[in-house]
Amino acid sequence: MGIFSKEEARKIMEKAMSFSTSDACVINLSGSESGNIRYARNSVSTAGHQSNQSMAVTANFGKKSGTATIDEFDDASLAKVIKRAEELAKLAPENPEFMDPLGPQTYDESKTYVEATANMTPEYRAQVAEASIQPAKLKDVTAAGFLDGGEGFSAMMNSNGLFAYNKSTNMEFTVTMRTNDGTGSGWVTRDFNDVTKFDAAEASKVAIDKAVMSREAKAIEPGKYTVILEPSAGLGLLQGLGRSINARSADEGRSFMSKKGGGTKLGEKIVDERVTLWSDPLNDEVPAPTWNGAGQPLKKTTWIENGVVKNLAYGRYWAKKQGVDPVPFPSNFIMAGGDASLDDLIKSTKKGILVTRLWYIRSVDPQTLLYTGLTRDGTFYIENGKIKYPVKNFRFNESPIIMLNNLETLGKQVRVDGSLIPYMKVRDFTFTSLSDAV
């Protein structure tokens, strides 16, 4: 079994710590049990089970550090991994940015573990594949999907008395449905800590309906359009903004968050006042661990409030250097939404494009957070409050900053990829060319 209980983990780590002779020692212990099933061409292609356990030991002598890992936990192995880390530390060059390990911390109890998810079986995974493949066949559609999930734990102990433990479960499902004439494609994603919230038939139907609806798409001119971004599509661009919250890069002048003439955009209004973005490990919909790999407690943190940058993330070293409190990087993202359903958003749109997802998103200019990518698996033209017809996919070149300044309406939030993101209606979204891809 890859999962140790809190007490089992503590016992093993205490034993390892008893062999330590270095100035400071940090031990991380983690493990997981997960299973997956993959299908394509309406048939299961691969299925597997993965079990992992690993202990990483970082030993420090002064400002010198060495790390060693091991996957066996008998006394001799524990002594060996400590010795190996200490040998590496003695040979390592000094790290001027070394920080002493934290002392004991207090953490909130996380909500990341759900027994039912840990108990997923190969038979359950096969049923999920069947629940996708059978309805696809009935609609002359071909399914290709992947389900992966299971449980994991992580624990941390250091020579300054810190101990942390967390157990979590997760499942992630995606399926692409393609019509057999090759002209339509739909897609859906679902991810939960609690597998009982997952309905494979419901999710598969969404993708099948999109595939059928998107057949024989029309080409319309690229340009600036009002778009309704489904949460998956919105997340693709918001991730770009999420990656720019590093205070150090901002202070160094090499980030979107750097201010011309020096300093950062902290306290500046950068997007529409309705945009509020925070992280919260205790959120019921997107629970996340309540501590990070450095042993810092994770609490609710607001990054953007009413369009204004409220916080940038400071690692421990950079915080000390700048004379501020550390602000740990987030373990999830939550963006404030509104009451509008997708139907409401469509009904209130005179002329626009509904986007299911954005794909192959790559940074074009880190200075302006300009990204490029393409729409995929369900792109539809809206006129006078109704979906009129499917349209060919577009390439976009857009910055999340421009997108969030052009916000028209915020809709309901949906969990996607561990974050909580609303439907968004945005004007003047820039599509730069057409793609023939289905």
Next chain:
Amino acid sequence: MKRRNFVQLAGMGVGAAMMPSLLMGNNISTEALLEPGMDVIIKKQLADVALNTAKGLGASYADARIGRYLNQFVRTREDKVQGVVNTESFGIGIRVIANGTWGFASTNDVTQDGIKKATEQAVAIAKANAKFQTNPVELAPVKSYGEVSWKTPITKDFKEVPVSEKVDLLLSANAAAQQNGANFVNSALFMVNEQKYFASTEGSYIDQDVHRIWPTFGVTAVGDGKFKTRQAMSAPMGMGYEYMDGLASEKLEGPDGLKLYRKSYDIIEDATMAAKQAKQMLTAKSVDAGKYDLVLEPNHLGLTIHESVGHPTELDRVLGYEANYAGTSFATIDKFKSGNFKYGSDIVNIVADKTQEGSLGYVGWDDEGVKTKQWDIIRNGVLVNYQAIRDQVKMIGQNESHGCCYAQSWNDVQFQRMPNISLEAGKEPYSINDMIKDVEKGIYIAGRGSYSIDQQRYNFQFGGTMFYEIKDGKIVGMLNDVAYQSNTQEFWNSCAKICDQSDYRLFGSFFDGKGQPSQVSAVSHGSSTSRFNDINVINTGRNV
């Protein structure tokens, strides 16, 4: 992108974000890298345990891969060493066909008992999945090679070079960049040694020792509220540490004083140039959008080849096996079968290859025991073949595997992976200077940049590291904010001229991803500087 990647990327700098899953394994000391692996006689005995167990359980085919994967990763920024990591991963992966269906299991317990158990698991999985199988697996025939071995031809094993020498080299490159005006430098050296033993019920026992290296950096200049990063002009190579020698004989002179590298890299010289060019980029002119003739340097063109020819001609993508992840392909079977699908202009010849010295794909046999070779993908502009392995070639009416099967470790099942996919050099003498002289209105693009392509590989957009404006046959200055958009077939049909063999170089990707769960693979793409006429260039500058 997975949530964990999102969170990791948000929390780490450029260098850490590059930390690949490939480096998973147990951390070991530098000296331990030099310890010999398991003796080949023992490996044969253990592999036979797997093969015999599988046959005893009714498998019609089995292969065993005993792998020891050694990695070293050195990371620095400015005058600081951020990390020296050595990892080792050792285990066995067993793949079987039972009841016409694949099964796979792996274990790090490389003992007779451990191997028996894993083999039983692989057969059980095959039999369980056989219930869902509609078409039984059919393998193309392969020769029995007996006991053979192969080694990447290296002259300097990275494992024998002291870490201090590598650290000193990176810190010297960083210092050179800073002395020439760089504000920040991140540099890194990745080194890989795959010691892999393959055995199959076809009667082959193949011992291979594969080496790869990738030195890289990002040099950043900050000024006037702007920042620009110039990436290294190195390429990851299937070579030993000798790639770092910086031999003058392997250097080429590019336009505007650019230094370009073939099979030997001078990191200090490149970092020095990078700092000057990053500063130049801060004040370069913003491009006027419109149509240009593009002159694409091999370290740039390689990525375009990778995305627009490499991926669309993977047979599993074409058939729909990758539909839910990377996508499918516009290069469909009917186009291939027509025998006249014009992928590119007449001068476009693209070969797949696993035998080119110095390339990342170079091995003696692939990961299912097929002797490697070279074959045509595009000949005189026409699509003539795909990339396919033993259980696929029958689907395109062929009976010989192309030998491009690969797994990233003993722990993962092998499947079809991209071989080197390269553009043949022009046949007549024609230099980069000749090419620039012939262009009236164009842009010379060097190095890799932003890249994005749709899920069937029609529409793409590429940036680059450096852009130079060409006017009336001369380079007139540097440009900013350049990206080109095109359609794969239109783009390759606009290929008007290709420089000769003297300009030929390899581009490489160390971490090409494919499959669910995803696996990485390393692949090279060779080409000479090539000209593409009348390509749409957009201006990517924005005010925010």
